[in-house]
Amino acid sequence: MEIKSVHLSIIKMPLKQPFMTHLGSVTDREAIIVEVKDRKGINGYGEGVAFSSPWYTEETVQTSYHVLKDFLIPLLKKKGVSHPDEAFGLFSSVRRNHMAKAALETALWDLQAKKEEIPLSSLIGGTMSEIPAGVVVGNPNLSEVLKQIESYLEQGFKRVKIKISPETDYQLISRIRQRFPDLPLMADANSAYSLRDADRLKALDDFGLLMIEQPLGFDDIVDHAKLQNQIKTPICLDESIVTFDDARKAVELSSCGVINIKIGRVGGIGEAKRIHDYCHSKGIPVWAGGMIEFGISRAHNIALASLAGFTIPGDISGSDRYWKEDIIQPEIKVDNGMIQIPDNPGIGFELNRKRMKEVTIFEERFEF
Numbered sequence: 576m577e578i579k580s581v582h583l584s585i586i587k588m589p590l591k592q593p594f595m596t597h598l599g600s601v602t603d604r605e606a607i608i609v610e611v612k613d614r615k616g617i618n619g620y621g622e623g624v625a626f627s628s629p630w631y632t633e634e635t636v637q638t639s640y641h642v643l644k645d646f647l648i649p650l651l652k653k654k655g656v657s658h659p660d661e662a663f664g665l666f667s668s669v670r671r672n673h674m675a676k677a678a679l680e681t682a683l684w685d686l687q688a689k690k691e692e693i694p695l696s697s698l699i700g701g702t703m704s705e706i707p708a709g710v711v712v713g714n715p716n717l718s719e720v721l722k723q724i725e726s727y728l729e730q731g732f733k734r735v736k737i738k739i740s741p742e743t744d745y746q747l748i749s750r751i752r753q754r755f756p757d758l759p760l761m762a763d764a765n766s767a768y769s770l771r772d773a774d775r776l777k778a779l780d781d782f783g784l785l786m787i788e789q790p791l792g793f794d795d796i797v798d799h800a801k802l803q804n805q806i807k808t809p810i811c812l813d814e815s816i817v818t819f820d821d822a823r824k825a826v827e828l829s830s831c832g833v834i835n836i837k838i839g840r841v842g843g844i845g846e847a848k849r850i851h852d853y854c855h856s857k858g859i860p861v862w863a864g865g866m867i868e869f870g871i872s873r874a875h876n877i878a879l880a881s882l883a884g885f886t887i888p889g890d891i892s893g894s895d896r897y898w899k900e901d902i903i904q905p906e907i908k909v910d911n912g913m914i915q916i917p918d919n920p921g922i923g924f925e926l927n928r929k930r931m932k933e934v935t936i937f938e939e940r941f942e943f
């Protein structure tokens with residue numbers, strides 16, 4: 576790949592309303608937008624999805640920026656790759672920092688698809704022409720939650736995810752179930768429980784949840800296997816699955832029934848596809864997790880979710896779920912709960928340069 580330059584922009588935008596979990600709330604979102612230009616002037620776009628503080632993983636916007644600027648971009652400049660599938664291996668001399676790696680690797684995938692003049696979904700082996708949209712209600716207030724679910728169902732969303740913790744789980748879910756008895760519903764605990772709460776989590780079996788996401792430690796696989804043995808509701812792992820081997824161990828130990836794949840968390844599209852292919856071969860359904868991201872990352876998630884094993888609606892909503900105005904054009908739209916897989920080259924969306932100017936707080940270009 577004949578790379579000419581890499582351009583990094585740090586952007587910042589307020590959410591339309593705060594996104595709350597028991598770990599804290601997100602009111603403003605910063606992210607890194609990566610533009611890789613080749614010698615023919617084709618642009619590939621990626622997005623660094625680390626948050627501004629290390630509450631979800633150990634990475635932040637600043638750590639990602641440092642690793643991109645001081646290690647990953649110099650590595651790419653020095654050694655190059657002939658295909659984006661080689662990027663994760665090229666970056667292996669850098670430990671972890673998966674969100675930084677994914678920011679650059681996904682831009683290379685977008686560039687490669689544009690060079691081949693095919694959609695990114697085709698380049699990675701996607702089979703679907705549209706995907707069901709799922710939405711997350713990040714608000715602990717019961718009346719707010721019921722109101723938001725009502726409105727999301729009117730918009731046709733196929734699955735709703737709520738946030739739970741020991742303080743609010745049983746009462747919140749039972750009230751939702753009273754109102755929406757047949758709603759495809761799942762709950763994300765973000766590690767709010769321990770094995771001592773097994774009985775409490777077992778009680779949630781009453782509600783026919785699709786799954787409980789990451790109930791125990793953010794880096795645990797073994798205790799989740801002990802818990803899955805005690806509850807009927809399928810456990811879904813998110814934070815615990817950082818590498819392909821984490822997924823393999825979780826499947827071998829029966830720690831979960833479902834895996835949430837996030838391109839940023841696992842280090843890029845190449846690793847995300849490897850995990851998908853493995854889970855698909857083992858009959859473990861996967862879905863595309865979200866990171867309260869902007870349109871570039873959302874577009875990559877849409878391409879990933881077109882793979883055959885993504886049989887559960889992911890955290891993929893439209894651009895308007897969080898943003899007054901997104902940084903891409905056209906914006907991502909949900910029509911009757913479905914999102915069309917773009918059939919134009921690459922991720923299928925362009926950067927909205929006017930919007931980027933309004934929200935960019937820092938930028939830097941690296942010539943090759």
Ligand SMILES: O=C(O)CCC(=O)C1=CC=C[C@@H](O)[C@@H]1C(=O)O
Pocket residue numbers: 596631710711763765813864865866867868890891892
């Ligand atoms: O992107 C979305 O719509 C919401 C994604 C979402 O639920 C999460 C994003 C990041 C951290 C967590 O709060 C949560 C998750 O764990 O999946």
Ligand SMILES: [Mg+2]
Pocket residue numbers: 763765788789813814835864
């Ligand atoms: Mg999660």
